[in-house]
Amino acid sequence: MPTIADVAKRAGVAQSTVSHTLSGKRPISADVRLRVLQAIEELGYQPHALARALATRRTRTIALMYPALTSEISEPHLEFVSGVLQATNDWKYGLLLWTAPDENPKVPYLVRPDLVDGSVMMEVRLDDPRVRRMKELHYPFAMIGHGTENEGLNFVDLDFDYALHTCVEYLAGLGHKRLAFINNSVEQYELGLGYVVRSEGAFHQALAQWGLVGTSSFCGSNAQAGYEVTRALFTRDSAPTALIVLNAWVGGGIMRAIHDQGLRIPQDISLVGILSPRAAEMTVPPLTAIDFPYKTMGYRGAELLLRQLEGETLSVQEFLKPPLTIRQSSGPCPS
Amino acid sequence: MPTIADVAKRAGVAQSTVSHTLSGKRPISADVRLRVLQAIEELGYQPHALARALATRRTRTIALMYPALTSEISEPHLEFVSGVLQATNDWKYGLLLWTAPDENPKVPYLVRPDLVDGSVMMEVRLDDPRVRRMKELHYPFAMIGHGTENEGLNFVDLDFDYALHTCVEYLAGLGHKRLAFINNSVEQYELGLGYVVRSEGAFHQALAQWGLVGTSSFCGSNAQAGYEVTRALFTRDSAPTALIVLNAWVGGGIMRAIHDQGLRIPQDISLVGILSPRAAEMTVPPLTAIDFPYKTMGYRGAELLLRQLEGETLSVQEFLKPPLTIRQSSGPCPS
């Protein structure tokens, strides 16, 4: 691999001249520029990103702090990735995937700070240790999701309050009186994951507001769990006539349980989700759902960081309120 | 951020001594080691990964060459990511996500070579320009998938030949005589994506072997496309009694089309897939399927690269033959 020195020698100029023709940080005469460019071309020179990064103290790479890789990765997280990747691509940055290593509790969740210019966090907890640490290190970051203390932080999040209210309102309008909300897992709730906690609260608040009754259940992220949780709903004296589900991966289990119960969707029971259109269309019937814009959120979150890194000082806290798309899993409450 | 020089000064030793106590590459007396360790502790020193990489010429980071970010990312790819990430985590490597930038055809698909020690490729084409380039640069890599020319290459792949044959054999055993295969998109086929081309061939070969008739159709990666392709199957004179589908995201569309046709699964028509168990369980009824082990493949693929980077010279071409799991979408051919 040729270095900048090789180029300089071949073009008969100083290294700094090569460096500057490349960066444009100072005027270069036409003929010198030509010679340099030619030398670069002939040698197939490509600047060594590492050396440059060491000298400039900027890597032009950001990290995506991935939630810890426990037994099962919940796939929705993955959908954020493609959005983030799209953004780093557009901005010509690199993207490093990062996971909280379990074995080093001393430096919890901290990215090798010298490898990246900043990071995007996801699966934010209400009181997230990563956030505290990042702040105290004055480390640039942005979040997909948000916690309790948001002073001066930048993030994009789905407005779960809006989402749950919208679902409940919609179902109330269809005459449903008894609802059930199938949330994510207890573990996530107890971890204090923002959206899990907020959804839980918002659901009950919305119930009260519309004078409905309802129950909420936690549920693991797989079809089997969805099945069991749903079965349990029907053992009670007054079963719900409509369900709201947060997690795309349990939809199949829920529908199967409903089917096994001898009920039909949407004639006997309604099901609405808060999930990606893609997931909503994977089932039969397709699900009425708040269209969770994973990719957009990933893109926006990354942008929030990138703009900071490019020198902007910003303070953006964006709440997305995607529409409820009516598909075929919901209908009027049977009388 | 403290540097190695700070540590050296505080411990009253030379930089090289600090370096060596850390690397263990030469003997250090007990007391010196103690002083060094203490200084490190007190200063909260962490070696600068970049500087180290520049000096050693190893970054301990690998790249995952992501397929180009066209309009829609097909989500299955994402599932590989979590496997790869798991592996890099286990091996204590970093993971850089990389996408073919469209604008620079001169250095097609090539990762900033100095930022990573090697790369994992996915979505391998039969005659993949990336592979040729990597080979000619003697650049370490491993593949998830494989092409035509595999001399000396390392990869892991699903055995699509096995997969299609198994599906066809299973359906033949149930008495089905007319099958349809719903492959991925034409674009992918024309691009020469290994698994798309191989599946296509294997399906027809299997048909011949079992004396069945059948058709194959290409299909975009969304429910709507699945719906339309399936509808088209029923306009012909002799509709199939069993379908094989390769792409998880079209399952819903297919099932809806079947339903709209007034047919029931599995009584009137069987549907088997080649997709992840997770996806198979998302539908009602859950799909009989070859259990596509995305995560495992990602992990194995990464391992293949990692082992090379750790000095092993290996030549592994692994074909996975995951079992066909019978669920509820398949049954005997109606007479």
Add this chain to the structure above:
DNA sequence: GTGAAAGCGCTAACAG
């Protein structure tokens, strides 16, 4: 067993 110094490939003052 330890220290001094060169060098990885680049950028950025500092001169001119």
Add this chain to the structure above:
DNA sequence: CTGTTAGCGCTTTCAC
């Protein structure tokens, strides 16, 4: 407008 030189923070000869 261009060249010289001193780092960026680490590893690794080469001496002792």
